[in-house]
Amino acid sequence: MRQPRAVNPWASIVVHLFVNSVETRFRCPCCGSRTLEAPEAMGLCPVCWWEDDGQDDEDAGEVRLTVNGTLSLTQARAHYAQCGAAHPRFLPYVRKPQVTEQ
């Protein structure tokens, strides 16, 4: 006679936490991928290499001369559309967005 399979309660908890962590990720203002754990927290996006310092649509054309150097968000978005990175010099470091980040 077959024994009923033991259910590991941790399996469903881990899956639940994983799904929630993906859902609460924030979109990168440059490439739009869900790669950031929190908004405006100086998170570096691994997909485009933009560092999220809080710049967004309303001041996208501004050159802040901080973490992103002389790049404005508008320029970084244009670069990402052309080459897949916030700047061509970041191409060796970037990667494609994962399914859960799109």
Ligand SMILES: [Zn+2]
């Ligand atoms: Zn990005």
